[in-house]
Amino acid sequence: MTAVCPTTAVRDQVARRFPQLATQVRVFTVADGLRLSQGERHGGRAAFSIPEAEAAVSMVGGWWPHKDIAVIGRALARLTEPLHVSVTSHPVHDTVLARWQALPHVRLHVEPGR
Structure with a gap:
């Protein structure tokens, strides 16, 4: 086994x-096959002031041990173009968020809480 x-x-x-x-x-x-509708996408972009033409990703859910946050950090450090990263979760690690915020191509948007 x-x-x-x-x-x-x-x-x-x-x-x-x-x-x-x-x-x-x-x-x-x-x-899970559940995709955001166009209205939900527009609403999310409006909530974080993310222009439609700019790339964006979301990280939803807590940062638990089964999620490899270090891999995401290494990927973000390799970006050569701007990327909006929306983090909505609990728990998160403030030191990691600060490190990501300092990266030149990351536009971090954080909505903390459960």
Whole structure:
């Protein structure tokens, strides 16, 4: 039997609790098929003053151990064009957000709370 873990952090937790269990890291995402409507997209952009022509992504949900926030940080550091990043979640890490805010191509929009 092998446990498939979404990040190395989760693999490390599983390995500590179940040292006899084989593990593999396989990154995955859940795609529930629920897409935002055009009206919802326009509303979100308006709420954060993001122009329609500019690229934007959202990070929704808390920063739990199964989410590899370091990978996202490394990707954001490699940007060569501006990207609006909307973070709406709880919990988040203020030091990580400050680091991302300092990146030259990241336009960070944060809506903290549950």
